[in-house]
Amino acid sequence: MTVPYSLLDLSIIREGFDASDAYSRSLALAQQAEELGYTRMWLAEHHNMAYVGSSAPQILIGHLAQGTKKIRLGSGGIMLPNHSPLIIAEQFGTLATLFPNRIDLGLGRAPGTDQTTATALRRGRHESVQEFPNDLDDLQQYFSEDNLDSKVRAFPAEGLNVPLYLLGSSMSSAVLASKKGLPYAFASHFAPGYLIQASRYYRENFQPSEQQKTPYFISCVNVIAADSEAEAHYLATSFFQTALGVIRGTSYPLKKPVKSMEGIWTEPEAAAIQNMMACTFIGTKESLKPQFENFFDQVQADELMISCNIYDPEKRHRSLEIAAEILN
Structure with a gap:
């Protein structure tokens, strides 16, 4: 089973550490991923979350690119309604100029935060669902050589090849991407409900463009791999504790693993997390390989993007190594 494999990172802050540690670990993660043959590493935009360090992915992308040589880096994603398309074109045009042929621009329509914070970000400007496609058109125009005669131009973005990706977890994103x-990246790592339906619709209705002649579907999943089943499930408790914050509507740091989640979550919370994190693979190389094969049979993904929230950096490196061994 050979398929391109990539990483998604949120620079989650570990309990007992600060954002500086999170950024150092993200850089180490990018360097390790590069060594292991990962295609790309993306950072997601989030706001007003105390333990999520990726509030400014544009800056982090530059930081990681400076410390790596060839791995592609990008956003998974930039929440476009929070920004002017002109500003995003200028920022990613600058990144692509500094690091040629290494920058991706993944775009989402969600705010990446709560509505009160979204209002603060957008200074009271409320965009409807219908306006996102218009913003996308504007962004593509700024990158286009055809924008030469426009009164508003984005330098140094104009004419640069910065591939755009649409992100989503619903049918509406599949419709727009097709x-x-x-290319379409599906957030199955936390919202798997429409995964199969969106994948099929996207492929069946894809209309070739100048950027992409054939459909390209990326599925994001959670992977916690180790050399024994017991260790993998032990390490996964850090991930579960962080996911618990999502269920409770708050932000939790990445905590040390525990022997058992009993007494930490309630039965309804455990069930909600298991449902939300259905696309999560926990185990050894031997047990995960058939699970991956079954997943690809169902989803027909062109690329697998991995989210790997493990407290110990060395254990996380080993998890990424095992995943690469399976997919390479």
Whole structure:
């Protein structure tokens, strides 16, 4: 089973550490991923979350690119309604100029935060669902050489090849990605409900574009791998404790693993997390390989993007290594 494999990171802050440690670990993660043959590493935009360090992915992308040589780096994603398309074109045009042929621009329509914070970000400007496609059109125009005669131009973005990706977890994103002829990344690592339906619709209705001639579907999953089943499930408790914050509507740091989640979560919370994190693979190389094969049989993904929240950096490195061994 050979398929491109990549990473998604949120620079989650560990309990007992600060954002500086999170950024150092993200850089080490990018360097390790590069050594292990990972195609790309993306950072996600989030706001007003005390233990999520990726509030400014544009800056972190530059930091990681400076410390690596060839791995592609990008956003998974930039929440476009929070920003002017002109600003995003200028920022990613700058990144692509500094690091040629290494920058991806993944785009989402969600705010990446609560509504009160979204209002603060957007200074009272409220965008409807219908306005996102218009913002996307504007962004593509700023990158286009055809924008030469426009009164508003994005330098140094104009004419640069910065591939765009649409992100989503619903049918609406699948519809737009297929219509625009763009690669589509599905957030199955926390919202798997429409995964199969969206994948099929996207492939069946894809319209070729200048950027993408054939459909390209990326599925994001959680992977916690180790050399024994017991260790993998032990390490996964850090991930479960962080996911618990999502269920409770708050932000938790990445905590040390525990022997048991009993007494930490309630039965309804455990059930909600198991449902939300259905696309989560925990185990050894031997047990995960058939699970991956079954997943690809069902989803037909062109690329697997991995989220790996493990407290110990060395254990996380080993998990990424095992995943690469399975997928390479």
